[in-house]
Amino acid sequence: MPELVDAINEYIAHHNTDPKPYIWTKSARDILQxxxxxxxxxxxQTEWNTALVNTTLARAITSSRLSVG
Numbered sequence: 001m002p003e004l005v006d007a008i009n010e011y012i013a014h015h016n017t018d019p020k021p022y023i024w025t026k027s028a029r030d031i032l033q034x035x036x037x038x039x040x041x042x043x044x045q046t047e048w049n050t051a052l053v054n055t056t057l058a059r060a061i062t063s064s065r066l067s068v069g
Contacts, residue, residue, distance in 0.1 A: 026034075
């Protein structure tokens with residue numbers, strides 16, 4: 001166990017010599033939505049994905065009809 005503690009301390013000391021702030025790339029809302037989605041049952045995810053695909057396909061079809069005419 002002392003070797004593990006030494007390895008952790010060495011890692012921390014090395015990475016703290018030139019620290020950089022953590023920059024969030026997503027908003028708190030996006031992060032929370034993803035957490036909530038991951039906590040839902042698989043059935044809900046499947047239904048949501050199906051609805052998303054159907055909506056995307058419907059928009060693609062509508063767009064292609066509008067641009068063809």
